Amino acid sequence: MRDAHLTINRAALLHNVAQVKHHAPQAKVMAMVKADAYGHGALLVSQILQHHVDALGVAFLAEGLALRQAGITCPIAVLQGVFNTTELELAFEHDFYLVVHQQAQIELLAQYTGTKQTLIWLKVDSGMHRLGFMPNDVLLAYQQLKPLHCVQDIILTSHFACADDLSSPKTLQQLAVLDTLATQLPPLARSFANSAAILAWPQSHHQWVRAGIMLYGSSPFANKSAAQLNLQAVMTLNTQIIALRTIKTGDSVGYGSTWQATRPTRLGVIAIGYGDGYPRHILANTPVLVNGQTTVIVGRVSMDMITIDLTDIEAQLGDSVTLWGDGLSADTIAPYANSIGYELFCQVTPRVRRLVN
Numbered sequence: 001m002r003d004a005h006l007t008i009n010r011a012a013l014l015h016n017v018a019q020v021k022h023h024a025p026q027a028k029v030m031a032m033v034k035a036d037a038y039g040h041g042a043l044l045v046s047q048i049l050q051h052h053v054d055a056l057g058v059a060f061l062a063e064g065l066a067l068r069q070a071g072i073t074c075p076i077a078v079l080q081g082v083f084n085t086t087e088l089e090l091a092f093e094h095d096f097y098l099v100v101h102q103q104a105q106i107e108l109l110a111q112y113t114g115t116k117q118t119l120i121w122l123k124v125d126s127g128m129h130r131l132g133f134m135p136n137d138v139l140l141a142y143q144q145l146k147p148l149h150c151v152q153d154i155i156l157t158s159h160f161a162c163a164d165d166l167s168s169p170k171t172l173q174q175l176a177v178l179d180t181l182a183t184q185l186p187p188l189a190r191s192f193a194n195s196a197a198i199l200a201w202p203q204s205h206h207q208w209v210r211a212g213i214m215l216y217g218s219s220p221f222a223n224k225s226a227a228q229l230n231l232q233a234v235m236t237l238n239t240q241i242i243a244l245r246t247i248k249t250g251d252s253v254g255y256g257s258t259w260q261a262t263r264p265t266r267l268g269v270i271a272i273g274y275g276d277g278y279p280r281h282i283l284a285n286t287p288v289l290v291n292g293q294t295t296v297i298v299g300r301v302s303m304d305m306i307t308i309d310l311t312d313i314e315a316q317l318g319d320s321v322t323l324w325g326d327g328l329s330a331d332t333i334a335p336y337a338n339s340i341g342y343e344l345f346c347q348v349t350p351r352v353r354r355l356v357n
């Protein structure tokens with residue numbers, strides 16, 4: 001059987017949650033499990049985390065419903081909120097926390113005639129300019145929401161545009177907007193911090209933090225590694241060497257013959273490709289790990305196979321190859337694909353077997 005597989009390390013996930021709590025000890029933790037838990041498997045991650053966090057975060061209703069239908073009982077927040085009455089009814093039926101980021105969502109809540117209540121996360125656009133009420137409109141939104149019988153309580157929430165860039169003034173500007181706003185409202189719990197803010201902007205932690213990428217053992221910062229942040233890789237992507245050959249100086253490899261051997265080269269063919277979510281446009285020279293030894297990709301990534309250079313290392317048919325994960329951070333690989341760990345994780349396709357340890 002083809003051996004391309006992805007292993008989820010339960011202990012690493014729990015270690016990373018402990019790191020979130022270490023950095024934000026006073027805050028409640030929402031674990032982001034949207035986009036299939038950044039490609040790690042939303043149900044699996046939710047099952048592992050649900051008794052270790054205060055809520056799970058999904059992007060849209062269907063992601064939350066899938067978790068409820070699979071038996072996840074802990075609080076789930078829907079970050080884009082709901083868009084019609086059918087969704088609203090379902091959200092109350094399944095006890096979802098709801099983000100409210102625009103006027104139409106207040107009107108939907110006002111029309112709700114059921115008896116359920118939930119936490120409303122009133123979203124402020126403090127400078128990211130993606131979702132949320134402009135600061136000047138928040139007081140009115142609050143005043144409209146507060147008397148609604150379905151509103152159990154209101155949390156003020158916002159999202160940072162540049163929390164991963166410690167030299168940018170943007171986060172402090174957003175925090176100043178939010179601090180001013182807080183003086184104009186009754187005291188409310190606040191939730192602003194993503195992973196970068198959990199790690200680097202303690203003044204943003206307040207009552208709830210929303211941890212995503214750091215849970216999965218990847219660094220939100222370009223110049224600080226996951227290891228330096230004491231985060232452990234949760235996802236390891238592996239496959240096997242399925243063929244070997246030796247080519248002469250001047251021979252080319254793969255589609256387009258884009259790579260040419262500058263010396264006699266021993267090649268390994270590994271059973272993974274862009275059909276598995278490994279980026280096709282990644283550069284030749286991208287590292288892979290073979291039996292703990294680092295070597296590189298040569299030639300183009302094809303749909304089911306990649307060729308690697310084995311000339312200088314010990315390797316046999318059937319040996320295991322790590323594309324990223326334990327021993328080779330996805331953060332190291334991502335720049336070769338002009339990407340970020342988040343995207344590499346999300347792109348792994350369903351034909352890659354999933355294992356848990």
Ligand SMILES: Cc1ncc(COP(=O)(O)O)c(C=O)c1O
Pocket residue numbers: 032079159193194195196210211212213214220
């Ligand atoms: C609103 C919101 N909060 C929190 C997060 C978590 O961010 P990160 O994965 O950088 O921790 C995200 C992720 O995109 C988000 O959209």
